[in-house]
Every structure is written in C-alpha cells, then in structure tokens.
Amino acid sequence: MKYSRILGTGSYLPEKVLHNTDMEKLVDTSDEWIRERTGIEQRHIAADDETTLDLAEKAARNAIDAAGINSNDIDLIVIATTTPDCVFPSVASMLQARLGITNESPAFDIQAVCAGFAYALGVADNFIRGGSASVVLVIGAETFSRILNWKDRNTCVLFGDGAGAVVLGEDDKPGIHSTHLHADGRYKDLLHVPNGVSRGYDVMQQQEAFVQMRGNEVFRMAVTKLREVVEEALKANQMDKSDIDWLVPHQANIRIIQATARKLNMSMDRVVLTVQNHGNTSAASIPLALDTAVRDGRIQRGEKLLLEGFGGGFTWGAALVTY
Ligand code: ACO
Numbered sequence: 201m202k203y204s205r206i207l208g209t210g211s212y213l214p215e216k217v218l219h220n221t222d223m224e225k226l227v228d229t230s231d232e233w234i235r236e237r238t239g240i241e242q243r244h245i246a247a248d249d250e251t252t253l254d255l256a257e258k259a260a261r262n263a264i265d266a267a268g269i270n271s272n273d274i275d276l277i278v279i280a281t282t283t284p285d286c287v288f289p290s291v292a293s294m295l296q297a298r299l300g301i302t303n304e305s306p307a308f309d310i311q312a313v314c315a316g317f318a319y320a321l322g323v324a325d326n327f328i329r330g331g332s333a334s335v336v337l338v339i340g341a342e343t344f345s346r347i348l349n350w351k352d353r354n355t356c357v358l359f360g361d362g363a364g365a366v367v368l369g370e371d372d373k374p375g376i377h378s379t380h381l382h383a384d385g386r387y388k389d390l391l392h393v394p395n396g397v398s399r400g401y402d403v404m405q406q407q408e409a410f411v412q413m414r415g416n417e418v419f420r421m422a423v424t425k426l427r428e429v430v431e432e433a434l435k436a437n438q439m440d441k442s443d444i445d446w447l448v449p450h451q452a453n454i455r456i457i458q459a460t461a462r463k464l465n466m467s468m469d470r471v472v473l474t475v476q477n478h479g480n481t482s483a484a485s486i487p488l489a490l491d492t493a494v495r496d497g498r499i500q501r502g503e504k505l506l507l508e509g510f511g512g513g514f515t516w517g518a519a520l521v522t523y
Pocket of ligand 1: 230416
C-alpha cells in the first residue's frame with residue numbers, strides 16, 4: 201500500500217496589517233464587535249503589486265526547505281485558490297516555472313473556496329495512493345482582499361490574504377489516513393461572488409464582483425456540517441475522539457471552531473488557533489495554522505491531527521493525518 205506523508209510545511213503572510221481599529225475607519229464597526237463575534241484582531245493585506253502567485257511562491261519555498269527536497273523532485277503541484285492571478289494559466293503552472301521545475305509534471309488549480317485546502321489535500325493524497333505522483337506540493341493561497349466590498353461591514357472585516365503549503369511524499373504507512381470531501385450546491389446563494397468571467401467583464405466593476413454572505417445562515421450550516429465530517433473521519437479510521445492530538449481547523453470564526461472542539465471533547469489548548477492574527481484567509485487558513493503550530497513546536501512528529509474546513513458552494517471536508 202502507498203500512502204502520503206507530510207514532509208514539510210511553509211506559509212507566508214503579506215507585510216501590510218490592518219487592525220480592527222483600522223477597520224473602524226472604513227466601515228461602521230468596532231474592535232469589540234469583531235473580536236466578540238469572530239475572534240479576529242487583525243488581517244494581512246497583499247500589496248498592490250503582490251499577487252496570489254507571489255504569496256504561493258513564498259509559502260512553497262518555505263515548505264520545500266522544511267521538507268529538504270529539491271524543487272525538481274516535485275511531480276505534481278495542486279493549488280487551492282479562489283483568487284488566481286489570471287483566468288489562465290493556473291497559478292500552479294506559473295509557480296512551477298518560478299520554482300525552476302522543468303520535469304514536465306502536472307500542475308493545476310482547484311476551487312473550493314474555504315474548503316479548498318481540504319480538497320487539494322484529498323486530490324494530492326489520491327494521486328500518491330494511485331501511484332501517479334510521489335512528491336506533491338499542495339498549497340492554499342488567496343488574495344481575498346481583491347474580492348471584498350470594502351464598504352460592506354458584513355464581509356470586509358472577516359477576510360485577509362495569505363498562503364500556506366505542504367510537501368507530501370510517498371510512504372509505506374500513513375501519513376494521511378483519509379480525506380472526506382463534500383459539496384451541496386443548493387446553498388450557493390448564501391455565500392458567493394455572484395458574477396464572473398462567463399457573465400461578462402463589465403459587471404466585474406460592480407457590486408456583483410464581491411463576496412456576499414448571509415453570515416448567520418452560513419454559520420449554522422458550518423457548525424452542523426463540520427460536526428458531521430469530523431465524526432465521519434473518526435469512524436472511517438475506527439478512532440476515538442481521544443485519539444486526536446490536535447484540531448487544525450479552517451480559521452473563519454472562533455465560535456465555529458469552539459463548536460467543533462466541543463464536539464470532539466477537545467480543550468481549546470489542543471486547537472490550533474490563528475484566526476486572531478489573519479482573519480479568514482479562505483483556502484490558505486488550514487496550512488497557515490498547520491505551519492504555525494509545526495514551527496512553534498506544538499505539533500510533533502507522530503501526533504494525530506484532524507484538519508477541517510467549510511466554505512462557499514457549500515463545500516466542506518476533513519483529513520485525518522499522522523504528522
Ligand atoms: N460590525 C458591527 N456590526 C455588524 C458587523 C460589523 N462588522 N457586521 C454585521 N453587523 C451587525 C449586523 O448588521 C446585525 O445587525 P442587526 O441585528 O441590527 O441587523 C448584527 O451585527 C448581527 O448580525 P449577525 O449576522 O446575526 O451576526 P453573527 O453573530 O451571525 O456574526 C458573522 C456574523 C461573524 C459573519 C458570523 O455569522 C459568521 O462567522 N458566519 C460564518 C462565516 C463563515 O464561516 N463563512 C464560511 C467560510 S467563508 C468562504 O467560504 C468564502
């Protein structure tokens with residue numbers, strides 16, 4: 201049997217920081233409201249000339265260094281992003297060139313919004329298990345600030361920019377025990393950017409080019425579906441809640457994270473929490489949290505991690521991993 205294992209992690213946050221007090225100057229909000237309702241204290245925003253590819257490259261180089269591999273060992277790149285630089289080519293293709301990879305291995309983007317990293321990890325894991333790849337660079341990278349309406353207090357206070365990466369390598373034991381991916385397209389109107397390329401470029405300047413969310417309803421679905429998917433992951437591996445050392449969740453809202461931790465009977469000191477530092481970075485948030493806790497020494501080799509995320513679509517997913 202072939203499995204995939206995390207060889208190294210990396211991440212990157214842009215230099216510019218907007219604190220909640222900066223948001224008070226943009227919209228009718230308060231530091232207190234944002235902290236209480238979301239746990240967010242600040243978010244990072246890409247510079248005008250900085251793109252998703254730039255963020256992805258920095259996270260990738262950190263992960264490649266940590267994994268101790270040569271870039272040309274990578275035989276697949278999968279990038280989860282909702283905010284690519286171009287309609288085409290994919291960010292993954294452009295990153296392959298930037299990293300100097302000339303082995304003609306495949307590279308592509310996937311789009312599952314905030315569940316994007318869980319999806320990318322699932323795809324990469326299946327490539328390795330199926331024997332189609334042996335060293336995979338998996339990235340979540342977003343410049344979500346570009347699709348925010350900075351006059352809409354319901355959304356603009358919640359999101360930020362960033363990138364996180366892992367290098368997966370083939371191994372004879374897991375590694376990634378299982379991934380669990382789901383979608384339900386009936387809820388598209390609760391969380392979406394309602395327009396895009398195929399509907400015409402003109403509208404891209406209008407309101408419809410930005411994130412719209414019915415936060416309360418999204419919140420309720422996120423809590424329910426994340427509870428279900430963590431149960432599903434445990435059951436699939438015949439593991440108990442107590443077997444999990446760390447919950448590494450998508451960082452959208454501290455209250456959603458607390459609800460999942462309660463379901464797992466986990467105290468919050470076993471939950472990797474980074475939402476306060478960067479807000480919701482969509483597909484980047486799980487690998488950002490993972491890299492943070494690996495680098496500060498909390499997550500140790502051999503420990504069991506439960507990764508989970510929920511996003512627009514709706515899409516959601518989880519992965520059970522031995523680090
Ligand atoms: N500052 C001050 N007041 C605000 C703000 C703000 N920034 N935003 C909204 N409010 C107001 C609302 O207008 C409302 O006022 P009203 O009662 O006078 O109408 C009040 O606060 C309460 O609004 P709710 O929407 O009920 O607030 P809630 O407690 O649900 O918190 C939040 C809102 C933070 C958005 C929450 O619902 C949430 O986190 N939802 C889930 C987000 C998520 O997980 N998304 C999925 C991933 S994102 C992706 O895939 C792209």
